[in-house]
Amino acid sequence: MIDFDKLDKTIHEKGRLSIMTMLATRTDWKFQELKDQLKMSDGNLITHLRSLQKAGYVSTKKELKGRKVTKYLLTRSGKKAFKEYLGLLELIVTQGSS
Amino acid sequence: MIDFDKLDKTIHEKGRLSIMTMLATRTDWKFQELKDQLKMSDGNLITHLRSLQKAGYVSTKKELKGRKVTKYLLTRSGKKAFKEYLGLLELIVTQGSS
DNA sequence: TGCATTAACTTTGTACTGCAAAGTTAATGC
DNA sequence: GCATTAACTTTGCAGTACAAAGTTAATGCA
Known part of the structure; x- marks a missing residue:
């Protein structure tokens, strides 16, 4: 049985x-x-x-020159958390379509 | 780009x-x-x-004999909706780990 | 120099929803 | 008749998505 408690609530929302x-x-x-x-x-x-x-999943990078612009990127821990989340999704897909 | 609007909100919740x-x-x-x-x-x-x-995704089946027991099962449209949902998850997994 | 414009916010308010706890109903077994 | 159990319903709270409107600071142009 898949452990749905492990499903990261911060990531598991449509918008995020x-x-x-x-x-x-x-x-x-x-x-x-x-x-x-x-x-x-x-x-x-x-x-x-x-x-x-x-x-701690996302960080920013501001451009100093030119117009005010903020860039967003994944942190290392963000990448890790997302990878784990996707691992769980894969389990669900496998289990669900068996 | 994945169309996240298609992500079925009824299904996309940890509990459900x-x-x-x-x-x-x-x-x-x-x-x-x-x-x-x-x-x-x-x-x-x-x-x-x-x-x-x-x-319309789930229906019930009551046992008439013995103790009061309710069984839950997927309807045809429940199966279909879930299949589509899983299809989107697969896309996310593929896209996300590329 | 000043004014309109734009990016990137912050604040506020609303409406919805997950969840637990406690109460309800009806049937069973003793 | 009484305790127990399954399957609910009701209530209340706390958290959150989301939009709309307001704020700040920097730019580019007249």
Whole structure:
């Protein structure tokens, strides 16, 4: 039996799951890019990003030159947590379609 | 880009996801069995089962003889919805680990 | 120099939902 | 008749997603 308690609640939410999935595909994403792709209000987006930062999964990189721009990226522990989360998803997929 | 809007909210919740996964592995489960396996309070369990029934994903089968026992099982549309949900999970796993 | 614009926030309010605990109902077995 | 058990219902709380509106600071242009 799969241990559903291990399912990371911070990641397992539609909004944050979509953010994590995007961050996993590229080294970094600008706030505006995330907003455009995910079609979230900026209030909602930043709140999710904050939760992920608070969990230590996401960090930021500010550009000093040019327009004010914030880039978001996965931390090492964010990558690890996401990998574990995906491991559980795989189990569910395997179990569920057997 | 994965369409996260398609992610079925009724299924994508820890409690109900665990129920659906269990129901997918066997033809039916008794209320007590689900409760024991998932370690939920019965109030919580029944609420999730009600949501799943309301969505048309789960139906019940009562035993007429012997002690009062209710069995829960996936409906055809429940199976279909779960299959689609798992399809999306697979996409996430593939995309996320690339 | 000043003004409009834009990015990246913060704050506020609402509506929903997971969850536990306690109470209810009906049937069984002693 | 009484205790026990399954399967609920009800209630209440706390947490959270989300939108909308307001804030701040920096840029680019007139």
